[in-house]
Amino acid sequence: MYAQLKETADELAGVLWREHTVYRERGGGVVIRGEHVGRWISLGPTGGRDQALLRAGRLLDGGTTAPARTEVVVDLTAGTAELAAVCRSLLAEVAAVAEPVPAGAGRARSAGRRRRPGRAARAARPGRPRKGRHTSLGSFFVLLCVAGVLGAWLYSLFGRPGY
Structure with a gap:
């Protein structure tokens, strides 16, 4: 099966892209990488005779898929x-999903992604950008209450005269 996938992938790579790399993946399939277009195509075995699972995706900045x-x-x-x-057609779908979001559009979700159930969406704060973790006023209040309770407990043990 690998020989048939490799032969088909070589033919497809020549038709699709001038610059390409064809290599074997772990699962026994074949990957065609088009570095200049930032996309990849994978032909993998499906278990059926003369059938293959054709997948397409994009390449990330670091070269990973x-x-x-x-x-x-x-x-x-x-x-x-x-x-x-x-x-x-698969590569066109990948390109449509991978289009960058304009800067003024805020946090728009891509069409192919779904929100996890039970997770609330975070609202973007237009006011100030976050530069790191900050301890909020509520956290200081909680720490102050814990310190007060600890101080009252220590005073009850050691602060009374006569001991």
């Missing part, structure tokens, strides 16, 4: 042109 944004099962007996068309 981001998780796959889109995936589809393809028939390897289809021609290279048909597979290239499927790859182009």
Whole structure:
């Protein structure tokens, strides 16, 4: 299966990008990296005969790969042109999701991501940017109360005359 995936990946890489790198991944699949476009495509085995799992994603700044944004099962007996068309549509979806958010838009969520259940969204504060962790006034009040209780307890033990 690896030989068939490698051969198909080499043909696809030549059709899709002038500059590319083809290598084997851990799971037995083949990855095509297009450094100049910041995208990657992976062909992996699915368990079915003459079928492959085609996944696409983007490359991060450090050269690492981001998780796959889109995936589809393809028939390897289809021609290279048909597979290239499927790859182009997946890459177009990845590019649409990976578009940078304009600076004035605030915190917009990307279309492909979902919020975790039970998690409240944080509201962005337009006033001041946070530069680090700050101890708030409420935290100081709690510390003051703890110190007062500790002081009262110590006074009750050692502060009374006669001991």
